[in-house]
Each structure stands twice: as structure tokens, then as C-alpha cells.
Amino acid sequence: METKNRKRADPRFIPHRVLREVYRHYIDFQDYYQRTGNDIIEYKGYVISFVDLKGSLSQLSKRKREAFFYNVILDKKQEDVAKIMSVTTVTVGQYVEAACIILAKKYFPELEEQSPKGRKPKQHYKNDDLDT
Numbered sequence: 089m090e091t092k093n094r095k096r097a098d099p100r101f102i103p104h105r106v107l108r109e110v111y112r113h114y115i116d117f118q119d120y121y122q123r124t125g126n127d128i129i130e131y132k133g134y135v136i137s138f139v140d141l142k143g144s145l146s147q148l149s150k151r152k153r154e155a156f157f158y159n160v161i162l163d164k165k166q167e168d169v170a171k172i173m174s175v176t177t178v179t180v181g182q183y184v185e186a187a188c189i190i191l192a193k194k195y196f197p198e199l200e201e202q203s204p205k206g207r208k209p210k211q212h213y214k215n216d217d218l219d220t
Contacts, residue, residue: 103192104185110136111191114161117141144191152190155183 110117110131117138121127127138145153151173158169159180166177166184173180 103196104188106131106134107191107195108160108188111141111160112163114141140195144194147194148187148190152183152187155180156187159184
């Protein structure tokens with residue numbers, strides 16, 4: 089995955105939530121990439137590659153990818169996704185959260201190395217809109 093020009097500038101940065109916001113704009117990002125050939129955007133000092141985002145989805149299990157696609161990329165409600173997948177809304181939420189964490193570990197491996205072994209870093213999040 090592309091890691092150049094990335095820095096940990098914001099202590100409220102939660103990798104899986106940042107990627108979730110980026111993926112919420114996946115269709116717009118895909119359109120931008122197809123029109124311009126530029127697969128890179130920058131978000132709060134982090135370089136994000138559309139090619140990497142697209143490739144990472146294939147690394148998820150089928151059910152996680154399906155729940156993530158409907159709920160995050162297509163912005164369907166968990167209730168609607170649960171009906172499509174014949175599971176509960178809780179299961180949809182669990183699949184999506186797990187997918188986000190898996191994607192973040194693949195996209196931001198250097199952040200995994202920063203946390204002490206056996207402890208998760210304290211995380212704070214501010215819901216900012218993503219400029220694409």
C-alpha cells in the first residue's frame with residue numbers, strides 16, 4: 089500500500105474511521121480517477137490511493153466485503169443490508185466494523201507498530217467531512 093507523505097498529525101486520528109469516511113466517497117473517488125487518471129487524494133496530511141483502496145477490498149472475506157459494500161460504499165441502512173444478506177443488523181454492524189479495522193491495519197501498518205504490545209492506543213475521533 090502507498091505510505092508516502094503520511095504522518096500522524098492529529099491525536100484524534102482513528103485509522104479505521106478515516107478509511108470508512110474515505111470509502112463513503114468511493115464512487116466519487118472512482119469517478120474522479122476515471123476522469124483524470126489521478127488515483128491520489130490527500131486527507132489531513134495522509135496520502136490515499138484509489139488503486140490501494142480498491143485492491144484492499146478484495147482481501148476481505150466475502151460476507152464482510154458484502155456488508156461493507158452495501159453499508160459504507162452504497163450508504164444503505166444497516167436494516168436494509170441485513171435484509172439483503174439475511175442476517176441481523178447487529179451482524180451487519182460487526183461485519184462493517186471488522187472490515188474497517190482490517191482495512192486500516194493493511195493501509196496504516198506503521199500505526200500498529202506504534203502501540204505498546206497488548207494495549208490498544210487510546211482513540212478519539214472528531215467527525216470531519218472528507219474533502220475529495
